Amino acid sequence: MSHKFTAVCLLMSCLIASAYSAAKVPIAVYYESLCPDSAKFITEQLYPAVKGELRDVVELTFVPFGKSKFFTQGSEVTFECHHGPNECYGNKVHACAIEHIQANSYQIEYTRESLTIDFINCLMKAGKNFPDNVYPGQRCATENHINNWENIKTCANTTEGSQLLRKAGETTQRLKEPLTSVPTILFNEQFDKKVNERAQTNFVGTICKYVSAPQPRICNAHNGASSLGLASVSAILSSLLGLWLISSFY
Numbered sequence: 001m002s003h004k005f006t007a008v009c010l011l012m013s014c015l016i017a018s019a020y021s022a023a024k025v026p027i028a029v030y031y032e033s034l035c036p037d038s039a040k041f042i043t044e045q046l047y048p049a050v051k052g053e054l055r056d057v058v059e060l061t062f063v064p065f066g067k068s069k070f071f072t073q074g075s076e077v078t079f080e081c082h083h084g085p086n087e088c089y090g091n092k093v094h095a096c097a098i099e100h101i102q103a104n105s106y107q108i109e110y111t112r113e114s115l116t117i118d119f120i121n122c123l124m125k126a127g128k129n130f131p132d133n134v135y136p137g138q139r140c141a142t143e144n145h146i147n148n149w150e151n152i153k154t155c156a157n158t159t160e161g162s163q164l165l166r167k168a169g170e171t172t173q174r175l176k177e178p179l180t181s182v183p184t185i186l187f188n189e190q191f192d193k194k195v196n197e198r199a200q201t202n203f204v205g206t207i208c209k210y211v212s213a214p215q216p217r218i219c220n221a222h223n224g225a226s227s228l229g230l231a232s233v234s235a236i237l238s239s240l241l242g243l244w245l246i247s248s249f250y
Helices: 002-019 038-049 085-100 114-127 137-144 151-154 161-174 192-198 201-206 217-222 232-250
Strands: 025-030 058-064 069-073 077-080 184-187
Touching: 025 038, 038 058, 038 114, 038 201, 058 085, 058 114, 058 161, 058 184, 069 085, 069 161, 077 085, 077 161, 085 151, 085 161, 114 137, 137 151, 151 161, 184 192, 192 201
Parallel strands: 025 058
Antiparallel strands: 025 184, 069 077
């Protein structure tokens, strides 16, 4: 009896755990550091969603290049950016931050992913409004627990930043559908024009169509009450365990 009970408990624990670990949806965001539409999407749609219930069901990739161009002559790389030279520098800062931000073992509440999205959101929220023409990198780093701003700044001002930005450009150029608008958002590595447009005004509703069941509760409001939430699945599995225990005594 005790061995049976233990085995069933282990099985039910695994089932409940699996209910809370749906496969993450890969989302790639192709954007520009000084693009108003990119800022609007990241700060008003993407950031609130991934800081809430959807944080555990998405796998984000940021590609800060957009409609920029790069030119190589020997080992030197130069850039021409959609919103001018300041955007080229901003794109490099983003690329260097994505590369260099690391979680601090003394601050376990912050993951590498959460630190990166917090920093990017802060930069995008600042937009082009830099008081005294001071780029907000250090301010955003301080406000968002980024401890290695000096490394990021050094990267952005050296050949490393240029190489990382060129890499972002090469990634952008490899898109099956050439980039025509910024931001461009890919779900599951696939581009769909209508999905891209919908995501920019209703990111939660769009991502919920890609999240496998059981879905976070926030998706119920977008998909209807027929979707089972995580709590519902857990309750059902617990009820089944209770029924089994009762029947085992008779």
